[in-house]
Amino acid sequence: xxxxxxxxxxxxxxxxxxxxxxxxxxxxxxxxxxxxxxxxxxxxxxxxxxxxxxxxxxxxxxxxxxxxxxxxxxxxxxxxxxxxxxxxxxxxxxxxxxxxxxxxxxxxxxxxxxxxxxxxxxxxxxxxxxxxxxxxxxxxxxxxxxxxxxxxxxxxxxxxxxxxxxxxx
Amino acid sequence: xxxxxxxxxxxxxxxxxxxxxxxxxxxxxxxxxxxxxxxxxxxxxxxxxxxxxxxxxxxxxxxxxxxxxxxxxxxxxxxxxxxxxxxxxxxxxxxxxxxxxxxxxxxxxxxxxxxxxxxxxxxxxxxxxxxxxxxxxxxxxxxxxxxxxxxxxxxxxxxxxxxxxxxxxxxxxxxxxxxxxxxxxxxxxxxxxxxxxxxxxxxxxxxxxxxxxxxxxxxxxxxxxxxxxxxxxxxxxxxxxxxxxxxxxxxxxxxxxxxxxxxxxxxxxxxxxxxxxxxxxxxxxxxxxxxxxxxxxxxxxxxxxxxxxxxxxxxxxxxxxxxxxxxxxxxxxxxxxxxxxxxxxxxxxxxxxxxxxxxxxxxxxxxxxxxxxxxxxxxxxxxxxxxxxxxxxxxxxxxxxxxxxxxxxxxxxxxxxxxxxxxxxxxxxxxxxxxxxxxxxxxxxxxxxxxxxxxxxxxxxxxxxxxxxxxxxxxxxxxxxxxxxxxxxxxx
Numbered sequence: 076x077x078x079x080x081x082x083x084x085x086x087x088x089x090x091x092x093x094x095x096x097x098x099x100x101x102x103x104x105x106x107x108x109x110x111x112x113x114x115x116x117x118x119x120x121x122x123x124x125x126x127x128x129x130x131x132x133x134x135x136x137x138x139x140x141x142x143x144x145x146x147x148x149x150x151x152x153x154x155x156x157x158x159x160x161x162x163x164x165x166x167x168x169x170x171x172x173x174x175x176x177x178x179x180x181x182x183x184x185x186x187x188x189x190x191x192x193x194x195x196x197x198x199x200x201x202x203x204x205x206x207x208x209x210x211x212x213x214x215x216x217x218x219x220x221x222x223x224x225x226x227x228x229x230x231x232x233x234x235x236x237x238x239x240x241x242x243x244x
Numbered sequence: 245x246x247x248x249x250x251x252x253x254x255x256x257x258x259x260x261x262x263x264x265x266x267x268x269x270x271x272x273x274x275x276x277x278x279x280x281x282x283x284x285x286x287x288x289x290x291x292x293x294x295x296x297x298x299x300x301x302x303x304x305x306x307x308x309x310x311x312x313x314x315x316x317x318x319x320x321x322x323x324x325x326x327x328x329x330x331x332x333x334x335x336x337x338x339x340x341x342x343x344x345x346x347x348x349x350x351x352x353x354x355x356x357x358x359x360x361x362x363x364x365x366x367x368x369x370x371x372x373x374x375x376x377x378x379x380x381x382x383x384x385x386x387x388x389x390x391x392x393x394x395x396x397x398x399x400x401x402x403x404x405x406x407x408x409x410x411x412x413x414x415x416x417x418x419x420x421x422x423x424x425x426x427x428x429x430x431x432x433x434x435x436x437x438x439x440x441x442x443x444x445x446x447x448x449x450x451x452x453x454x455x456x457x458x459x460x461x462x463x464x465x466x467x468x469x470x471x472x473x474x475x476x477x478x479x480x481x482x483x484x485x486x487x488x489x490x491x492x493x494x495x496x497x498x499x500x501x502x503x504x505x506x507x508x509x510x511x512x513x514x515x516x517x518x519x520x521x522x523x524x525x526x527x528x529x530x531x532x533x534x535x536x537x538x539x540x541x542x543x544x545x546x547x548x549x550x551x552x553x554x555x556x557x558x559x560x561x562x563x564x565x566x567x568x569x570x571x572x573x574x575x576x577x578x579x580x581x582x583x584x585x586x587x588x589x590x591x592x593x594x595x596x597x598x599x600x601x602x603x604x605x606x607x608x609x610x611x612x613x614x615x616x617x618x619x620x621x622x623x624x625x626x627x628x629x630x631x632x633x634x635x636x637x638x639x640x641x642x643x644x645x646x647x648x649x650x651x652x653x654x655x656x657x658x659x660x661x662x663x664x665x666x667x668x669x670x671x672x673x674x675x676x677x678x679x680x681x682x683x684x685x686x687x688x689x690x691x692x693x694x695x696x697x698x699x700x701x702x703x704x705x706x707x708x709x710x711x712x713x714x715x716x717x718x719x720x721x722x723x724x725x726x727x728x729x730x731x732x733x734x735x736x
Contacts, residue, residue: 213258213273215273215275216257216258216259216272216273216274216275217256217257217258217275218252218255218256218257218258218318219256220252220253225253
């Protein structure tokens, strides 16, 4: 569907991590059953009560892009169901890092992933101090260990004799 | 096998468990995984790739431990290999080569073999020419087999199938050949009994028992015949004659059906997957007579199939019949009549066994089959209560003697040459003219004499070198009594 493509590529870019995507999907799940219980003008109220500003803006943008008014509950339902289905199809880029990344770092990584792997990817960031530094990345089933722990381990393995020699001098 | 992290860094690919359905685990990721590749789970378990779909890989798990969704999986870039070697002789191992007999740990064999290989082509095969001795009278005399033959053992449960298999193993191991017993989904206690039996008979060190018991995971049970065959191929490549028993392929088919249905394969006849014929035929093709670098080697295969209520037309049974070189049919009715073994010579088939026979044995074989036919027909007349003439009475009496001769006690075996000599003695009324117990005694004396007196053995063996059945009968008529007299000293 054309609508689906529009939603996937342009509008959901603000969802960067799996946590954000999960909470957004939960939000959709909470809105959908109430959609037909409210009066025409109350959709705005529902949004403001159930979610924060960013998610509320995202939903409004999605509706605007698909030219659906806030009184067209059938149209809203169609868009939200589509969005929920698309989020389920997003690929996950697993990232293990040594420290908790800042919002800025997450945005930069997300931007990099968008540029190199295209849209439809979510970051699943995990913190593991034992890797010391760098990152372990897995995307689409491919796995790469760029951690400092591995690099140091390799140095020790490759230069075992020299290191033992220098220590025993 | 190395650990999960080793393979993860080696292959640079990762998968995540998405769904668990008993023996089949659905995994996402692993983009370059190959069919039948071994994968390792983060939790230490391992499995084999069962099928590959665009987004999901189905893994057949070999462990009883539960796997949870989200667990990481790594490729190994290896197919399943099992350790093979003489170190395994005398042991009970599971299909991945680990000892399960609770005894000392196995000294790891150097060689490893893939368990699923493409069967050797026609250029590496040779005709079946060597007779195969089971030690079971009715089989060796009426349904002869050859080394490299695939003979299905089929019949209802509790009709003596396992007994004939153990006797064949006893005979073959005593002749110095290697035997592999594949116990597929059997009870633990049954496997233990088999092991103890062979240990008691002193032949356990000439054989390997590959066993997956009924409580093992379906994946492991499914692998059993492949591992048994891989073990056989190792010894075959050393130029040895190997007997492999697959007990039983009906159970194997059932477990394969379970796995296939869990893997959402489309069910075919009796819900078996459509490739069940291929699976068994590919396995059977690995047996035969082969030319190897170390001389001729053979794998004689005895697959077992269980029938229900004597129905030979079952799906798996007919499949196996069509891919083997004959079958031994265990008749429930004969079993109830007291025949041991209850092999029905008329419904049993050997397609290549007769070509291994000498002229003498072939003549005897023909005589036996035609006589048993006649005996069966005449027995039908007796039921009518008709008055019988002397000739019919004589035929019936001989028939009874022959049937009694074919009756053997559990695990009793008889060498091929002695079988011929005793049969001829009965045929010309040298022995067997008294009551059944005395006949049994006479046969027992001859058996003991054959095993204990080298001269007696040489004389008996020489008799079997006679060119034809008629000539042999003439000789036995003249010399038979002397042999019987010579055997009397072994009368306990």
